[in-house]
Amino acid sequence: MVSFERETEMLIEQLVTGPRESDLISIFGMPGLGKTTLAKKLYNHEAIYNRFNIRLWCCSSQTYDKRALLFQLLGHISELDDSTKNMSNDELAEKLYKHLKRKRYLVVVDNVWSSEAWDDIKRPFPDDDKGSRIILTTRLESIATYAMISSSPHHLCLFTEEESWMLLKEKVFREGDCPQELEGIEDQKVPVKKLIRLWIAENFVEASTTSKSLELVAMDYFMDLISRNLVMVAKTNSLGEVKAVHIHDLIHEFSLMKAKSGNFLLRIHNQFVIIFPSSQGRSGHLNIVEPTCAVSSGQNITTLRFSSSVNSPLVDLDFTRSWKHLRVLDLSSVNLRKTLVYALQYLIHLKYLELQQLKSLKVGVSELVPALDPYGFEDFTYPSNLKKLTLVNLKLSWIKISTIGRLSNLEVLKLEQHAFKGRQWDVKDGDFPNLKVLKLMDLGFSEWTASDDSYPNLQQVLMQSCWNLKEIxxxxxxxxxxxxxxxxSCPSIESSALKIKEMQIEEMGNSEFKVNIWKWKSQIFSEKVV
Structure with a gap:
């Protein structure tokens, strides 16, 4: 393989030179990279054959079997007769120790899964200052570090894009050129932030017994997956923080197989599908690969997402009749019909919503819903081209509005009936860069600050029933x-509205500026124009 020549040359140098004391070289990396293949290449190399008196190989597993490993190792030394097979584990270990004593040996222990197993495996390996070496392979960086003696663990990485491309062309196209239409195909990179939001929405993240937020707990999960080489880093920022990841094809296929066998995920291609409730009432996940397919019902589905599509077609799903258990809805790869957008209000359990190609959106919660999960509506990924947004009765913290403030195309924002909760709303420099109309109705905040560089294009501010607010x-x-x-019906802010009018006319020369104040009288509004 393209990269193993360089790897082999480097590791052979470590194995045949170095200190007289025994040393260990661990090779770790995700499954499918060729750790075992590289170890065999080293084991059978001519320089290794000439250097070591004895070469032994054994393969461990996730279910550790000490006796089986001892039989594997002793089988390289002599034939296993009946007397050997009847020995206890301690007697077998002692026999192996005596065979290796005062000899320069190389032992390969393939696929180690735990530190306890390694502590047990290494006991029969003597250190007689003969320059003996051990090669250990594992998926887990923690095991490779734990077993280290002198030499640092060797991380077997993926091929570079150039190496992978050269290998593909060599194996598939021989001497010919690759068709141009295949040149742009790449693996999908998933943003870490999106993954964490999805995990939380799916209730995969357990609350910490400490004061850690769910996001920090999820990040701990995430880093553990990276250290186990089950997830690969695809992108980092300037500080070295992981921003995007992807997974190896083998892990992807294995995950799909396990999810399907466990009735956890249904992956649909271009076909008509009818989904019936399972007999156990178990919920599941639905991933539609070809968005042109039709799905008639999603009674027990908690997650619905459409995979990327070139055409971003229109979809038709009747959210008013089923899909009531949906917690995660990812429609970022499709276009929505107007009726479908309206029907989103019926998804009362929704915790994660991702949309695109949408210019107007209204998100609200019925007063009939007794209590909201604190993460119920905090993790919407708003479409970047959104122009109109209405939020109703979500009771979000004002901190969460910063995401909305960064929407560069947003022109109309309506916050109604406790859309946000908290005493103070602070608007920072550059927030709401293109907002023209702001409507605030029945909000409980009392302080509102906005920097000079916020709302640079604001034209109209409409206030109603914000009884606690002191001033604009x-x-x-x-x-x-x-x-x-x-x-x-906001008596406390009338004076500040009039003060702004005075500044607009006298200081800005804006004679067209108007302030309309409506007072509540006898259950009807009586207009007072200022």
């Missing part, structure tokens, strides 16, 4: 784009 940000008085402030 004074910075609105110096915004040349402002046209109107309308106040309904």
């Amino acid at each position: 940000p004074e910075s609105f008085g110096s915004k040349c784009t402002m046209q109107l402030i309308e106040v309904r």
Whole structure:
């Protein structure tokens, strides 16, 4: 293989040179990279054959069997007669120790899964200052580090893109060129932030007994997967933090197989599918590879996502009749019909929603829902091209509005009936860069601050029933784009609205600026124009 020549040359040098004391070289990496293949290449190399008096090989497993390993090792030395087969484990270990004593040996222990197993395996290997060597392979970096003597563990990495491409062309196309239409195919990279949000929405993350947030607990899970080489880092930022990952094809196929056998995931290609409730009432996950397929019902489905598609077709799913158990809905690869968007309001258990190609969105919770999971509506991935957004009765923390403030195309924002909770809303520099209309109705906050560089294109502010709010940000008085402030049943902010009008007319020369104040009288609004 392309890269193993370099790996082999480097590791042979470590094996045949170095200290007289016994040493261990561990090779670790994710499954399918060729750890065993590389170990065999070293084991059978001419320089190794000439260097060591005895070469032994054994293969461990996730279910550790000491006796089987001892038989494997002794089988390389002599034939296993009946007397040997009848020995106890201690007697077998002693026999192996005596065979290796005062000899320069090489032992390969393939596929070690635990530190306890390694502690047991290594006992019959003497150190007589003969320059003996041990090669250990494992998927787990923690095991490779634990077993280290002098030499540092060797991380067997994936081929570089150039090496992989050269190998593919060599094996598949021989001397010919690769068809141009295949040149752009790459593995999918998944953002870490998205994965963590999905895990939380799926209830895969258990709350910590300490004060750790669910996000930090999920990140611990994530780093553990990376250390076990089950997930590969695809992208990092300038600080070295992992931003995106992908997985090896072997792990992907194995995961799909296990998910299917456990009735956990149904993966659909281009076909019509009818989903019936399972007899045990067990919920599942539905991944639609070809969005052109039709799905008639999702009674017990908790996760629905569409895989990437070139055409981003329109989809039709009747959320008003079924799909009521959905917690995760990923529609980022498809376009939605208007009726489908409206029907999202019926998904009362939804915790994660990802959309694209949507210009207007309303998200709300019925007052009939007794209590919301704190992560119920905090992890929406808003479409970057969203122009109009209405949030109703979500009771989110004001901190969460920063994500909305970064939507560069958002022009109309309506926050109604306790969409956010908390005493203070602080708007930072650059937030809401293209917002033109802001409507705030029945919100319980009392303080609202906005920097001079926020809301640079704001034109209209519509306020209703914000009884606790003390004043409108004074910075609105110096915004040349402002046209109107309308106040309904917010007595505490009337004076600040009039002050902003004064600043707009006298300081900004904006004679067209208006303030409309509506007062509540006898169950009807009586208009007062200022």
